[in-house]
Amino acid sequence: MAVDPQPVNDLPAGSGGLFLGLISGTSVDGIDTALVAFDPAPRLVFGRTYPLPPELAGEVLRLSQADALINLDAVGRLDTRIGQAFAAAAMQALRDSGTPAAAVAAIGSHGQTLRHDPRGAAPFTQQLGDANVIAEATGIATVADFRRRDVAAGGQGAPLMPAFHAAVLRSPAEDRAILNLGGIANLTLLPREGEVRGFDTGPANGLMDAWCALHTGQPYDRDATFGRAGSVDDALLARLLAEPWFSEPPPKSTGRDQFQLQWLQDRLGDSALAPADVQATLCELTAATVARALLETQPATQRVLGCGGGVHNPLLMSRLAARLPGLAVASTASVGLDPDFIEAAGFAWLARETLAGRPGNLPSVTGARGPRVLGAIHAS
Numbered sequence: 241m242a243v244d245p246q247p248v249n250d251l252p253a254g255s256g257g258l259f260l261g262l263i264s265g266t267s268v269d270g271i272d273t274a275l276v277a278f279d280p281a282p283r284l285v286f287g288r289t290y291p292l293p294p295e296l297a298g299e300v301l302r303l304s305q306a307d308a309l310i311n312l313d314a315v316g317r318l319d320t321r322i323g324q325a326f327a328a329a330a331m332q333a334l335r336d337s338g339t340p341a342a343a344v345a346a347i348g349s350h351g352q353t354l355r356h357d358p359r360g361a362a363p364f365t366q367q368l369g370d371a372n373v374i375a376e377a378t379g380i381a382t383v384a385d386f387r388r389r390d391v392a393a394g395g396q397g398a399p400l401m402p403a404f405h406a407a408v409l410r411s412p413a414e415d416r417a418i419l420n421l422g423g424i425a426n427l428t429l430l431p432r433e434g435e436v437r438g439f440d441t442g443p444a445n446g447l448m449d450a451w452c453a454l455h456t457g458q459p460y461d462r463d464a465t466f467g468r469a470g471s472v473d474d475a476l477l478a479r480l481l482a483e484p485w486f487s488e489p490p491p492k493s494t495g496r497d498q499f500q501l502q503w504l505q506d507r508l509g510d511s512a513l514a515p516a517d518v519q520a521t522l523c524e525l526t527a528a529t530v531a532r533a534l535l536e537t538q539p540a541t542q543r544v545l546g547c548g549g550g551v552h553n554p555l556l557m558s559r560l561a562a563r564l565p566g567l568a569v570a571s572t573a574s575v576g577l578d579p580d581f582i583e584a585a586g587f588a589w590l591a592r593e594t595l596a597g598r599p600g601n602l603p604s605v606t607g608a609r610g611p612r613v614l615g616a617i618h619a620s
C-alpha cells in the first residue's frame with residue numbers, strides 16, 4: 241500500500257515491525273491477509289486472499305440467517321474452526337511472502353461476523369474465529385474482538401474503517417468520501433476539515449451474490465455479465481428503497497442477517513420478473529442507496545474513492561458515476577492503495593493502535609460515548 245497522498249499523522253514510535261491483518265468479510269468469499277509495515281506510515285508489503293474452506297463458508301451463511309435454528313455446539317465448533325482457518329491463512333501468508341513469524345509484531349484479526357444487532361436493550365455483535373487458536377498456532381500476539389467495546393460504550397461497533405481511512409486517505413485539498421463495496425456498503429466522509437463521519441448504507445455484493453448463486457450457480461456476477469443482461473425494474477426498485485432503514489440517520493450499521501435473500505423475496509412477492517432484471521435492480525439499489533446517502537450527508541464531496549470487491553463490478557461503478565454527476569468516482573487504486581486489501585490492512589493498523597494504547601474507534605462515526613482502545617490482546 242503506497243502511502244501518498246496523505247502520510248499518517250500521529251503514529252508514535254514504539255510498536256514497530258510488521259503487522260498482519262486478517263478478515264473474512266460479509267461476502268464470506270475468503271480470508272483477506274495484509275502484511276503492513278509502518279514507516280511510520282502504513283505500507284502494504286503483501287496482500288493475498290486465501291479460500292475459506294467451503295463447508296465453513298456454508299455454515300456461516302446458514303447460521304447468519306436471521307431465522308436459522310442455532311445449535312450452540314455448532315457455533316462453538318465453528319468459532320474454533322474459523323480460528324484454525326485464520327491461523328492457517330496467516331502462516332501461509334508468511335510463507336508466501338517469505339516473512340519469518342518473529343518479524344511480525346502482532347496479528348490484528350477481525351474474524352468473521354456471524355450476527356450484528358447493535359440496537360435495543362441488549363445490543364450485540366458477534367465475530368467468530370477464536371483468537372486464542374490463532375495466537376497458539378502462530379506464536380504471534382493476536383489482537384481481536386475489535387467491535388464489542390464500542391458496542392458496550394453505546395456505539396454501533398461498525399463501521400471501524402473510517403478511522404483508518406482518515407489516517408491514510410484524508411486530503412487537505414478536497415472533500416472526499418471513501419466507499420467500501422463489500423457484502424455491505426459503507427461510506428466514510430472525509431471533509432477537508434472537520435469531523436469524520438461514516439456509516440453503512442445497505443446491501444452491496446451480499447444480496448447480488450446470493451441472487452446470482454441462486455439463478456446461475458456462480459458465486460458472484462463476474463464482470464456483471466448477468467446483471468447487464470437485464471434491465472432495472474422501477475417498481476421493484478421502489479419497493480426495495482421503501483425499506484425504512486435506508487432513511488434512518490447515522491450512526492447506523494447493518495449486516496447480512498438484515499439484508500438477506502428472504503428480505504428480497506418478501507418484496508418480490510409473486511412477481512414474474514426475469515432473474516437478470518432482478519440482478520440489474522439489485523445493482524441499481526446499491527448505487528441508489530449509496531448516492532442518496534452521500535448527497536444527503538456530504539453534498540460538497542468532490543471525489544469518491546471506492547474499495548472492496550464491488551469496485552471490480554463495472555455495472556455498479558458506472559451506475560454510481562451516473563448517480564453522482566460532477567463527482568470523480570474511482571477506485572483507491574487511483575491514489576496508490578490496493579482496493580482489495582484496505583480492510584485487512586486496516587485491522588493490522590487497528591492492532592497497532594491497540595498495542596500502543598490508542599483508541600481505535602471514532603465516536604463521531606459509531607455513536608459511542610467516547611474513544612475506546614479496541615479489542616483483546618492474546619499474548620504470543
Ligand SMILES: Nc1ncnc2c1ncn2[C@@H]1O[C@H](COP(=O)(O)OP(=O)(O)OP(=O)(O)O)[C@@H](O)[C@H]1O
Nearest residue numbers: 265266267422423424445460462463548549552553
Ligand atoms: N470481477 C468482479 N465482477 C463483479 N463483482 C466482483 C468482481 N470481483 C469481486 N466482486 C464482488 O466482490 C465481492 C467480494 O468483495 P469483498 O472482498 O470486498 O467482500 P467482503 O470483504 O466480504 O466485504 P465486507 O466489506 O462487507 O466485509 C464478491 O463476492 C463479488 O460480489
Ligand SMILES: CC(=O)N[C@H]1[C@@H]2OC[C@@H](O2)[C@@H](O)[C@@H]1O[C@H](C)C(=O)O
Nearest residue numbers: 266353356398399400401422424426
Ligand atoms: C458488523 C460487521 O462485520 N460490519 C462490516 C460489514 O462489512 C462492511 C460494513 O458492514 C462495515 O460496517 C463492517 O466492516 C468494516 C470492516 C468496518 O468495520 O469498517
